[in-house]
Amino acid sequence: MSLRTNSLFFSYTPKNKDKIYAIRDINIDIPLDKTTAIVGKTGSGKSTLIQTFNALLLPTEGSVEVANFVVTNNRRKNKANKDLRKYIGIVFQFPEYQLFEETVLTDVKFGPKNFGDSDEVATKKAKVALSMLGIDESYYERSPFELSGGERRKVALAGILAIDPDIIIFDEPTAGLDNKSVDELLDIFTNLRKIGKTIIVVTHDMNLVYDFCENVVVLENGQVVYQGSPKSLFSCNSQLFSLNLPNIVKIIYEISKYNSNISNSNIKTLEEAIQFIKEVKK
Amino acid sequence: MNNITFGRYTTENTVVHKLDPRNKIVLMILLMITIFLPFQVWSTTLILTGLVLAFLIVVMFLSKVNFLDLFRSIKGMWFLILFLMVIYFFIPDKSYTLPIPGTPFYYDAFYRCGYIVLRLIMLLSITTILTTTTKPMDLTYGLEFYMSPLKVIHFPSHEIAMTLSIALRFIPTLLDETNRIIKAQSSRGVDFEHGGIFKKFKAIISLIIPLFVSAIERSEELSNAMEVRGYNPKSKRSRYRMLKFHWCDLFAFLIVGAIFGGILTLSIYDQNIIQINIIYAIFGKMPLF
Numbered sequence: 001m002s003l004r005t006n007s008l009f010f011s012y013t014p015k016n017k018d019k020i021y022a023i024r025d026i027n028i029d030i031p032l033d034k035t036t037a038i039v040g041k042t043g044s045g046k047s048t049l050i051q052t053f054n055a056l057l058l059p060t061e062g063s064v065e066v067a068n069f070v071v072t073n074n075r076r077k078n079k080a081n082k083d084l085r086k087y088i089g090i091v092f093q094f095p096e097y098q099l100f101e102e103t104v105l106t107d108v109k110f111g112p113k114n115f116g117d118s119d120e121v122a123t124k125k126a127k128v129a130l131s132m133l134g135i136d137e138s139y140y141e142r143s144p145f146e147l148s149g150g151e152r153r154k155v156a157l158a159g160i161l162a163i164d165p166d167i168i169i170f171d172e173p174t175a176g177l178d179n180k181s182v183d184e185l186l187d188i189f190t191n192l193r194k195i196g197k198t199i200i201v202v203t204h205d206m207n208l209v210y211d212f213c214e215n216v217v218v219l220e221n222g223q224v225v226y227q228g229s230p231k232s233l234f235s236c237n238s239q240l241f242s243l244n245l246p247n248i249v250k251i252i253y254e255i256s257k258y259n260s261n262i263s264n265s266n267i268k269t270l271e272e273a274i275q276f277i278k279e280v281k282k
Numbered sequence: 283m284n285n286i287t288f289g290r291y292t293t294e295n296t297v298v299h300k301l302d303p304r305n306k307i308v309l310m311i312l313l314m315i316t317i318f319l320p321f322q323v324w325s326t327t328l329i330l331t332g333l334v335l336a337f338l339i340v341v342m343f344l345s346k347v348n349f350l351d352l353f354r355s356i357k358g359m360w361f362l363i364l365f366l367m368v369i370y371f372f373i374p375d376k377s378y379t380l381p382i383p384g385t386p387f388y389y390d391a392f393y394r395c396g397y398i399v400l401r402l403i404m405l406l407s408i409t410t411i412l413t414t415t416t417k418p419m420d421l422t423y424g425l426e427f428y429m430s431p432l433k434v435i436h437f438p439s440h441e442i443a444m445t446l447s448i449a450l451r452f453i454p455t456l457l458d459e460t461n462r463i464i465k466a467q468s469s470r471g472v473d474f475e476h477g478g479i480f481k482k483f484k485a486i487i488s489l490i491i492p493l494f495v496s497a498i499e500r501s502e503e504l505s506n507a508m509e510v511r512g513y514n515p516k517s518k519r520s521r522y523r524m525l526k527f528h529w530c531d532l533f534a535f536l537i538v539g540a541i542f543g544g545i546l547t548l549s550i551y552d553q554n555i556i557q558i559n560i561i562y563a564i565f566g567k568m569p570l571f
Contacts, residue, residue, distance in 0.1 A: 056465045082471060090469045097459075098466040100491035110488070114471030145495065159470060 089165030
């Protein structure tokens with residue numbers, strides 16, 4: 001099972017003679033059993049690409065195929081958009097700005113109800129999603145607007161989780177979060193993976209890519225320049241795409257200057273690096 | 283939402299762009315008054331309105347206004363035209379027009395409806411010329427200039443101009459924000475295009491509340507940012523870019539002034555002394571209307 005794009009092009013001004021493509025000729029195959037990161041500089045087309053995945057933007061040319069859904073630029077063929085959006089959920093950057101209901105619980109219920117769930121089922125799903133994010137019952141009847149920024153983001157995230165999509169796409173989920181909140185978010189990702197959800201992350205945080213993702217797609221000027229494992233990306237190609245190196249890779253790189261036998265092939269986590277340094281010291 | 287370009291400032295280097303915004307505001311008001319001046323004879327009204335329209339078309343060419351965008355916005359007026367037609371068909375002014383043979387209706391409906399639509403198109407053209415050739419900030423400087431004498435009676439002219447310029451500056455930002463929220467809510471299953479009234483109402487609520495919240499938060503952030511940079515509305519302010527009156531301003535003023543003055547004189551003459559009938563004066567024949 002995978003999410004596949006076939007010669008995907010998208011332009012925000014498709015009727016213009018000199019149209020500029022935000023993404024061009026994208027042919028990628030995202031395995032649904034792996035966590036994938038989409039990285040690239042600002043304006044490289046990451047957000048545009050993910051919005052074509054659940055038909056928020058229709059491709060100018062080409063198509064996106066996932067499960068039984070095909071997204072093309074033919075509006076008539078895209079009747080199943082609602083089902084597709086139930087299958088693929090997108091958590092946008094700063095999702096807290098999408099909250100609008102009077103209470104936390106009704107806001108989280110909003111999504112499932114839109115997708116046809118009864119009030120009872122929607123309430124059940126909302127409570128499960130909220131508890132997954134560590135939001136207890138005392139918050140249910142509070143207004144989302146009186147919560148802190150971090151809490152609001154959790155509520156917004158619960159709003160998507162309650163829809164119970166099979167694939168969840170996060171657009172810059174760590175933007176504006178402190179270290180503790182990032183760790184909490186990683187725990188949530190881990191739990192989601194455990195219950196069989198596919199996670200796709202658009203991010204600038206290379207530590208997140210290295211620590212958490214098994215597959216990475218690098219975009220540059222709207223085109224895919226790399227698809228593969230983060231490890232091989234950071235071992236040789238990262239400088240080519242002017243990406244920041246993850247901290248762990250920087251450490252290994254510095255050590256390897258003094259000992260040519262050392263490479264990052266067997267070291268993936270910070271703990272492993274510490275252990276390795278201790279052994280070298282002995 | 284991203285494609286709303288009609289009426290937005292365009293970066294060109296035309297003579298209309300170079301005019302002083304204070305001058306452009308006055309010229310716009312004069313032209314607007316001109317197209318509303320009354321005449322007793324229909325044909326005279328239409329000929330003089332046609333003259334102003336021709337002048338506006340020339341100005342639009344000069345200022346490189348996108349005609350296609352203008353036509354697109356006029357296209358949305360079909361309902362108004364239909365509504366006016368129906369009203370005028372059933373309440374005709376029988377005093378000076380002929381009946382349509384074989385029907386209980388009068389030609390008058392076409393004239394009056396056409397005239398109103400023509401005037402609306404002209405109003406739209408005038409405002410379009412102003413907004414596409416004048417930077418929003420310059421426009422507010424111009425408005426502030428005209429409001430400044432009111433400072434004597436403690437009228438907050440600077441604050442109003444500042445508020446206006448900020449509001450104009452934030453229109454594209456709010457459009458982007460709207461687009462973002464539409465996408466976020468669509469991801470939660472909201473359908474903004476289909477469904478009954480109740481569903482659409484709920485969909486609009488899910489858009490408007492977050493939009494208001496974010497706009498208010500933005501305004502608060504902006505006011506804080508202004509305050510930390512020492513903004514004080516009461517202090518006397520200098521300006522980096524001074525507005526200057528050029529020769530082309532005088533020339534434009536003379537042309538528009540001549541059009542306005544001429545048509546105003548004719549209108550006063552027509553209303554108070556003798557009916558002006560241009561067709562009769564030129565061709566010696568009475569017009570049909």
